[in-house]
Amino acid sequence: MSDLPRKERITEIETLRGIAFAAVVLQHSIAHYSLVPQAGLQDGIVLALLLMLAKFAVPLFIFITGMVLFYNTRDQLHYGQFMRKRVMDVILPYVVWSLIYFILAPRNWTEFGWQDIPDLALKLVTGKTASHFWYIIMLIQFYALFPLFLRGIRYVYHRYQAKGRMIALLVSGVLFLVLSDQLRNIAGWMEQLQIPVLTDAFTTYADRNFIYFFFYFVLGAAAGLSVQRWNEWIIRLRWVYWLVFITLGLRFIYLLMLEFQQPEGLQIRFYTVSLIRPDMILFLVASIMVMYQLAGKLHQHQVLHWLGWIGGMSYGGYLMHMLVLRYSYIPDEWLYVAWGWNPSVRMIVTWLVALGVSCMLTWLISRLKWGKWIVGVVPKHTQVSKTTVSTRK
Template sequence: MPLKERIAEIESLRGIAFAAVVLQHSIAHFSLVPEAGLEDGVLLAILLMTSKFAVPLFIFITGMVLFYNTGEQLKYGRFMQKRLTDVIAPYVVWSLVYFTLTPQGWAGISWQDLPELGLKLLTGKTTSHFWYIIMLIQFYLLFPLFLKAVRYVYNRYDSRGRLVAVLITGAVYLVLADQLRNIARVMERLNIPVLTDVFTTYADRNFLYFFFYFVLGAAAGLSVKSWNMWIHRLRWVYWTVFIIMGLRFTYLLMLEFQKPEGIQISFYTVSLIRPDMALFLIASIMVMYQLAGKLHNHLAVGWLGWIGSVSYGGYLMHMLMLRYSYIPDEYVYVAWGLNPTLRMILTWALALALSCVLTWCISRVSWLKWIVGTVPKANFRK
């Protein structure tokens, strides 16, 4: 079967999503520095809201690419073999890295550590950002079920029926997100081994609380032309939602900063799993897709495509690169008297660059490729 034409926007979207992930984690660090004042909190809140789409966008991209590229018959064994080598194996390697990493340096692994390590591997707890990998693996494991259900709707109904199906699925997802706490209370009372933990302790990595972004990507991947048409037709709708909801969440964050003991910058208000945030994130995905489609600067498209090509390995290692990127901040940026927001931007840029370059360098060595997954070639001259 001939290869399908690549979706041009996907290359840029991956780069945008990864840059946004690193930005969010940079913001989280600098929101806690003692020098950060209210003015920094406001700027950090705005930057956070404009990058909040990162993980939902990655899920959307995954759904779109999988449904776009999968033929009439899914060879599940080969499909999972590729995910094992390109996704799971690098995840295990970097989990070992983070598990042995302490504030004082590197530590070894003893036999007594193996049960703890095994649990953390299964739950993505070796470091804070690996929850996403565990959630992603669930979509891979359940992909045949998603494929069967989505294709049933696609083949049975016309374009209007498919749109209604997407809207109904979205409504179900919003209700699910709204009932997160109630579901957790019920599961705690039932106290079912493993299952209760899935909806309580590990609810933040339960695929059910993110499935609509995958389904939205599936709808886009099965009918790219229709998706692009709706991106054009609805541009005033999703831009309005994006701006209004973004301003609303920024305001809520600023209210959260006001504590009796003084200004304290925190971002607990903007959890990913809540219905109003879901509406903002869906609008954000559409905004980013439109912007990616309008990028006519060949150099910018090339660089974003390159960043996207190394995004998985970069995602795995970026928290470690951030740790080293804090060194110039501690010894240089503070001495220069830079404000926390500017220090954050410099740290973000350095961590992003280190993650991308190191991933690319590792991928050039054939016997090391499994550490960062497959890195496709990016065209800088588009």
């Protein structure tokens, strides 16, 4: 039992998790309703606006991961114990839900045989059993490489003063922008080299390669190593990141409006707002800072306490929410269409239903003796006013 004093709690963390998870479910709800036949241009505008307001979800989760890991890790990292906890709390529930999604796929009921085992194994390793599991694979890479990040970032932190640390952070940000701008060229080079595993990591599976998301983790690490200074910068730069957030957000909405207008007619699609592009990265970094400020305001004014509870349910909810969404579309087809609701209203209702059901199921499963193997570790008492920093996500 360590006799080191416990660190103060970062009260925004679970609120941020709640915001990020709600945004994930919203994005996937938008993706479904953008394809319904009844969706018109007015729905496209609403969906585009909501999508840009929710686009920060995955980068914010990565930021939270970096922040809590660097905040909680003391002078010495016990890597074996660290990874054992991740295997039990993150990887095992992921495997369980991967098997659930795989089994529930229509063709697997009748056609699966022993010859399909290698295909299943590949899908588990690459996160292909469900469309949203790419994030889990990318998250595991950060866990596996955490000692390298820890050594490098702590070296900069202890060697340089505040100005030097800021320069190092800016340099890593510029490198990140260059990498994202060269995404296609890097994929082309790797395709020519045909290096086993590595080529696939930069081509077929580039969307889950940690290298294309590392800056959000580094930004979280910077915040976790110096929370007070991070909070000062959140206050000091508020006009800058709000201006970037609004300006680039409106620009992306305009670009989406142009993308909707196709020669064959209206098509609501969102290829323009890929996560890996320089201007989107600037927007997402600004979004993270906006959400962090809002999380602090929500806590300060005791508003929306349920976001902290949603944050506590976020990992199990993330794993199951696509399945919950699948069944949430049933009342949409039976009732919402018959009642004459437009697609935007149907989407919002379905989003709230799926969000609530995912969180409730996670809470109920977590109460079971074996629940942590399915939904990970869930706080027994999650409150916004008393949130303990966790390394689970």
